[in-house]
Amino acid sequence: MPANGHVVIVGGGLLGLEMAASLREIGVRITIIQRTSRFLNRQLDALGSQLLHEEMVDQDCDIYYDDEIQLFYGRSKLTGIGLKSGRKINCDAMILAVGTTPNMELAKACGLECRRGVLVNERLQTSDPNIYAIGEIAEFNGTLYGITAAAEQQAHVVAEYMNGDIASYYQGSLFMNIIKIHGFDLCSIGLPECPDDPAYEEVVFIDKAKRYYKKCIIHQDRLVGTILIGDKGEFQEFRDLIANKTELSEKRLQLLRSGSKAEPVLGKLVCSCNNVGSDNIFKKIEEGCHTLKDVCTGTGAGTGCGSCRPEVKRLLDEALGNFLAKAV
Template structure:
């Protein structure tokens, strides 16, 4: 990246000193351009200078094939087109309806949102990107030597770079009788449409799983007055994301919503009643639950089969380096299937970050590398604001960790910060998420708290009311809040996100924020 500035003399190029390596390569070292001599006694290096010529980087035109049309693919093509308008891009979507927000499927099922509200591309935004979209077409085979792929219609396509963003599928335990009517998962529009149709006139639903999806679906179905039961194998709700106290408070909230919850239990068998009008979920505890529909929401499994078939190295996911590159230098993986530094991340924020890194790298920025994404989870329920950042519990047996807690149990208001070596490493925010954007920044940047520690959970921040239609559920930001910030501070996209908190969570609202900023710029031009 080159920045043109008046702060240094004309004709001078300043390059920060850099001694390190990126993926065992020293191409970024300023010393590569200068004299290596040093004083033999003091070992002090000579003054670093060199004649240089600066020219705009231009790469040869390439053909990119992107397999998948979820959050990672969406962010990749948007970012890539900002950097490169020349390369040929083909997107293959197994689904007939690509590029939508899966997180909002529960609100689509209960018809709180229509389908257009889930679409990531509005109006003619996609057409402007000049991308070839192959709908309802999957990639069935890769030939790494010939650098070709074969799609589900039998067509062969060549590629220069292949990007796998195939996402994940719902996990079902062995032996689930999926042939019976009324058994569902919820990962796609097809799943959601089938569930919506089936629930017409029904009264009782069992949800297997007490994680984010299970709870959000339970909340959505309760809003339609369905009787809902949750069966959770673990001893508490959202066990992976919350500490015991937060789980306990959440259980009380869920039960107050009228949802029946069975913990430490599991569905061992599913049968039908004599007239086949109902399902019977037989629990391990011996209790039978009669219902008309049963939805499994117990996690996902990465779709790595395509990569495995051609010896692209896989663990739980597709193994990638900091460039999101596999053991084949021309094949990359992003999103839920990418296993980076022995970690899989199923959150949208990670998919977006990986897509941005890869878009920059393939555009020629070899300094663009992925360093990971902090864990964060946001529960979307009308009854409670709840999110977590980083770790939610001190690791077993670990020393040096401290907890700062604010609790009003009767009001379901609970906030906890976990501090290690004067740095914030985790937080739970229940009741409101006022500190979400600030805490996220503190954890990501590894900021030493120092005196700021005294302000954690004591800032007395007044919550800004949502103005207009809700745009960002992570930070409770409305369209009107964005418009107001633009009016007050100008149309700077990054600054608006930082100020309002929009786009600082899962990132799915960034495109809408950007559209508001661009619309404001257009209006300014019209006014002259």
């Protein structure tokens, strides 16, 4: 592909948009094709999607909604695509970022009960109690969890149960979505919009000109969803409030008004979800956090998408190894 080539990205989900922003940073021309009418329609409300659209436009991405690819041009290599709308776009490469669909051929051949995925119970057992399913193929209470954190939680439940802990069971996972675009903060946790029910309330702060938008959804004095755009400093606090179903009481008045400054990134960036550096992690270890769980809880690293947890574990092992060496 030429140095300043043109790439078409099919799919305006988290990965597609992150790839678009990364390629724009190195000067690649980008066109995004989105089948629906807006970005992240399941993770954001209409205003959140609009602010994300404006950010991608500012990054000089061409965007086509309510459209999809119908034709490919080129013989030995791709030279262009044709859209269902009739538009032709010349390009040098194409990236498909359209999500995943569970491959259930083997499960069905084994006679396991399947719907959208392989059905599992609170132990992650399929209809055959000797077979377990976790990750994107596992359907629990009608939901497929396509996030790393859910797969890790499910794996933990299975491991504990198989190791004799009969109290280990799965209750579902909290949906969290964090987009990693340099200079643009966006995340959503739990419900992105209020259901059609007067028992749900919204606390909102908006500055459209600054592309700054924060929304909390409250039900029965508990936080059940949030969207943070422009600043995700409350991510860890709000995630814990939602996950623990904490009663807000006087905290309600402080939502979106904390004004607290996030700890600066120290050392090499390890967790881009919560802006945690290697030295932030070493600092917590020196303060007495000597397990992966304690380090993640104390710093916030690994509590977003979870992809940095292996690196956090490596840093923990390195630090503990150095402590032991000094002690000897």
